Amino acid sequence: DGGITQSPKYLFRKEGQNVTLSCEQNLNHDAMYWYRQDPGQGLRLIYYSQIVNDFQKGDIAEGYSVSREKKESFPLTVTSAQKNPTAFYLCASSIGGSRTEQFFGPGTRLTVL
């Protein structure tokens, strides 16, 4: 898990509520990423940020929002607009630029009841 922490490990929310997942890294990495993992599928990119105060949509950004106010933090908000939010969410970071290795956090399992 390196220097990336995610909290909480498990999260339960009622349908229609927004929820924020935390991701912090102490690796001094410029780039950070959020992925969603569903059974039988590869990880899918939700949002990424290459530098503080900047972020870009990934392949499945609808229903999610992020902020990057500090280099070490990249929180993900799952909004009520996300139609199927129950999943395993993984945060990652890298030094930056292309071809650099991404290091993953331990993940947060979100269950919407």
Place this chain on the structure above:
Amino acid sequence: KNQVEQSPQSLIILEGKNCTLQCNYTVSPFSNLRWYKQDTGRGPVSLTIMTFSENTKSNGRYTATLDADTKQSSLHITASQLSDSASYICVVSGSGGYNKLIFGAGTRLAVHP
């Protein structure tokens, strides 16, 4: 379309036996290929990373091969241990943009005593 396909989906072997996992990709242009190990409920951890000019790389009992001409890779596990039980994910990186990774769905390996 950029895709990464892995086979088999799941595999059961006895402790001490060897096994080989397969990965075929259609990502172009190609930058590098990585194999990750993901324990249940945890984040992926990197095992190996290979560029197009490398055709084999080892990490302990794990040996990855790459054939950039046929766009195939394999991960060979020698003398399996119970702790090898996990999902193994093949990830391919293109050579442009923001370090976008294309993830395979993984092979779930179970090592039985």
